[in-house]
Each structure stands twice: as C-alpha cells, then as structure tokens.
Amino acid sequence: MDIIKQIEQEQVRExxxxxxxxxxxVLDYRIKEGSKERIQKFEGTVIKIQGTGSRKTFTVRRxxxxxxxxxxxPMNSPRVEALKVIRKGxxxxxxxYYLRDRVGKAAKVKEKQSFR
Structure with missing residues (x-):
C-alpha cells in the first residue's frame, strides 16, 4: 500500500x-481565541461536497x-464537534451554486417529503 494513502487513512474520521x-x-465548530476554546454553531444549507478520503470537504452557505x-x-477535522441535519433538501x-444569485424565498431549497 502506498505510504501516502496509509497516512491519509489514519486521518479519516470513524x-x-x-x-x-x-x-x-447545524454545525458545532470549535474555535480557539487566544488561550480559550469555545464551540460556535453555524447553520446553513450544504451547497457542495467535494474530495475523497481525508481531503473530503463540504461548504455550508447561510x-x-x-x-x-x-x-x-474539512469532513475529517477534529474541530468539527457535531453535525445535525435539520431539514433534508x-x-x-x-x-x-445557483443559490448565490437568489434572494429571499427563491434561495430556499424544497424539503424532501418522507413517506412511511
């Protein structure tokens, strides 16, 4: 196995x-300010997921x-504490990317209906 792939595999979140x-x-992200650390919430819509393995990232827009x-x-960052899905789109x-040009209600994503 390639040594780079082996090192990346150790970095992947379980x-x-x-x-x-x-x-x-809603994303709980750990922020370091000076010597203190706190958790900040960031709520928004996921507009893209890219990459694979340890380099996988996602972008949230609000x-x-x-x-x-x-x-x-980064998907595998230890700074990302928790991620909770509020609505399925x-x-x-x-x-x-088209959400960048939209304003107001037009910038909303329809909610996925779940049938039992």
Missing amino acids: NKFEFNVGDTV VAYGTGIERTF KVRRSKL
Whole structure:
C-alpha cells in the first residue's frame, strides 16, 4: 500500500456524518481565541461536497443580515464537534451554486417529503 494513502487513512474520521447536498445543517465548530476554546454553531444549507478520503470537504452557505456567508469545512477535522441535519433538501444537482444569485424565498431549497 502506498505510504501516502496509509497516512491519509489514519486521518479519516470513524464516525461519519450522514448528510447530502441541499440539507440544512447545524454545525458545532470549535474555535480557539487566544488561550480559550469555545464551540460556535453555524447553520446553513450544504451547497457542495467535494474530495475523497481525508481531503473530503463540504461548504455550508447561510444568509446573515442580508449578506451570504459560505464556509468550507474539512469532513475529517477534529474541530468539527457535531453535525445535525435539520431539514433534508430535495435537489437534483450536486453543486448548488445557483443559490448565490437568489434572494429571499427563491434561495430556499424544497424539503424532501418522507413517506412511511
């Protein structure tokens, strides 16, 4: 086995997060400010997932005070404490870049209906 793949395999998170593009998630992210650490929540819509293995990342978009904010998080980062899916999104694309141009209700993603 290639030594780079072996090192990357050790970095992969064991408890995987189950979410897809279009889902609305709340992310608990550990932030270090000086000597203190705190957990900050970031809520938004997942607009893309890319990469594989230890390099896998996902981007979450939210609108705060009329300004769109996008943050990209490494999937296997130890700073990502928890990820909770609030709504499952009904989308037909893997990258939702078109949400950047939308404003107001047009920027919403339809919710996936779950039938029992």
